[in-house]
Amino acid sequence: MLAATRVNAAPPVDAATADYHATMADDAELYRRRYAEMAAGRRSHRRPNVKDVAAIAEVAVGTASDALNGKGRVNPATRYRIRSVAEAIGYFPNATARSLKRSRNGVIGLCIRPFGGAPLQYISVSYYARFLNAAAVAALERKYALAILPPDISTELDDIALDGVIVADPPPGDPLIEELRNRSVPYVTDFGEVDDPTSLCVGNDQAQAVRSVCDHFKSQGARSVAILAADGDEDYTIRSLRGYEQWCAENKQSPRIERTNILDPVATAAAAQRLMVGPDRPDAIYTTEAPVGNYLVTAARAARLNTPEDLLLAYCAEHTMDPTLDDISMLSLHAEEIAQEAVDLLASTIEGQDPKPRHRVIGTTLHIRSSSLRQGVPPGSA
């Protein structure tokens, strides 16, 4: 039954085509047999290489290489034969050998530095998640694969062949940066290194962005603005707090700063709660950390505070698919754009150009939503 079906399904072929196909098939068979003989004479199994192809096609390795890579100089008939052999014996080029020859690996690394050596945690931080995704896409467009590196990488660099590295949020004086420099491995930082004009870096002006959020709160009638930040010493956090403090100084407001370990849900919930109680509770809160946005919403609801009447809320995050946060004003850092610029900068450098400018400051966008909107939308805001 099955056999019958197969016979019936066979398309009619004219004699010439049949001959042609038969010849092809026979040649392939011949090549395979020859290869099998050669392979039999070897102890360990090895994937076929150009030399094998050349030997079976009875040409020199250089010719085989040129034929397989479409260099025009090979006689079409010869090239055809060589390619047939390659296909018959299952030849594929060895990417490592190519890399060595071309000194180009087609891989760039991404190293996310913060969180004090904690295991990789970008997933819970929407910024890193989006950054990673966008960097991977941008890298692939440039023909690189993006490799995820451990936060504490150093000597592993001896064994992983990388064309360059993106370092996200390096702390001040980061030894990894030193290491990469010593190794002459091209790198780009996301935040950090803004003081060195020779370095390649991307980021936004956090201090300015936070000030703009505070200004917005003020325009909506806020009289005491608080900030809830992570407890690390990353550039991003430091700059955000600096912007907040500057704004407070300029606006003669006493700062109200809460810090929390954002990897700890209990501590974070408690920190959010602290901001909701007491006679001097703030009437506007900004948090620098995306996951904390949810905690603030939950804590406000528990404290029976309504937004925007009792409390103005905003958080720093990238777009999510979470509709429960659709009402919360959001400061977007444009993680995708930053990642694209970082890849662009890095790829250009790897490919021997000297990209200008070397520092790229990406603008932020404050998406004003109902959580911080008492009056109408101010002109010129998104």
Add this chain to the structure above:
Amino acid sequence: MLAATRVNAAPPVDAATADYHATMADDAELYRRRYAEMAAGRRSHRRPNVKDVAAIAEVAVGTASDALNGKGRVNPATRYRIRSVAEAIGYFPNATARSLKRSRNGVIGLCIRPFGGAPLQYISVSYYARFLNAAAVAALERKYALAILPPDISTELDDIALDGVIVADPPPGDPLIEELRNRSVPYVTDFGEVDDPTSLCVGNDQAQAVRSVCDHFKSQGARSVAILAADGDEDYTIRSLRGYEQWCAENKQSPRIERTNILDPVATAAAAQRLMVGPDRPDAIYTTEAPVGNYLVTAARAARLNTPEDLLLAYCAEHTMDPTLDDISMLSLHAEEIAQEAVDLLASTIEGQDPKPRHRVIGTTLHIRSSSLRQGVPPGSA
């Protein structure tokens, strides 16, 4: 002022130490000078290699290699000298050359196949996000970096040196699988390929898992259970629906299936809404897609349906940091565990072992929460 500070800060050293340091420094200086001379005689700048180190240390390359890699056979004094030279001239091994020699690249790829060639989208799917994160960590523990590959990779494999590939959710008859097989590149699939006992694959028993969710709904009094699934033909979706249909058949219930493109928020919101209205609206809904959980919650609220009184809800997702979903019953596929097993399977294979068993089925866990709990918690449930 600055100079004075520096002088004052210099620690006191005794003569011997000073001499020692001076010698070291002088040697280093000498080595550097010799290297500079050699480098001057070359046209293009090149990073120092073992040959350079050997030449300056006046030993053979093999000796230099052994000294640098801590092979015991080198005289300690010689080894010390070689290492000093290496440090002085800034030598670091070339990872690509090592890879070629050892035929091991230290990189494994991850290719996420679904979504019909859409740009990488794992971030919005918590399963892939967690999978990616866990796979990266597990790979690093085994000394591999995880490289993100494009969903439609094929000939790029010629240029990216990979020791193996994890393929997530390959469609039936996936050409990538064929390609990897031809290339003799070790690979592991996440779902898919369960029919072939020689293949390496990891996954869970989706059909069984969905049936257990339906059983749970029924135990809580549900009389008509609906399912909201993605509109693709991934193994995961197909199996989930099969489980649902089986359960319906066994329980003499007419199936109510909604499908949606989960990358489209508007369509997804509409699909969620459709399940909330009409005289025959279901009183229990399960969705196979994590991001859809939020949409169901939002739609239910809009339709003034309370859970669990009016509607039982459950979704398939991994743990999140989103407290607004803390009340929704969740089927966890244990993405992390699956990723770990996948890496384990792949790494073992790369390293020449034949891992047993070759198929690994990871259990699922139904986290029962208030959204689907009318009576008390049934015994034996998490």
Add this chain to the structure above:
DNA sequence: ATGAAAGCGCTAACAG
């Protein structure tokens, strides 16, 4: 204990 040389698989330069 050390040196010399082979070779991983590929491509490019130079000959013919």
Add this chain to the structure above:
DNA sequence: CTGTTAGCGCTTTCAT
């Protein structure tokens, strides 16, 4: 048009 050769940078025999 095709063959030969020389490396890319490293590790690993095999001699000494």
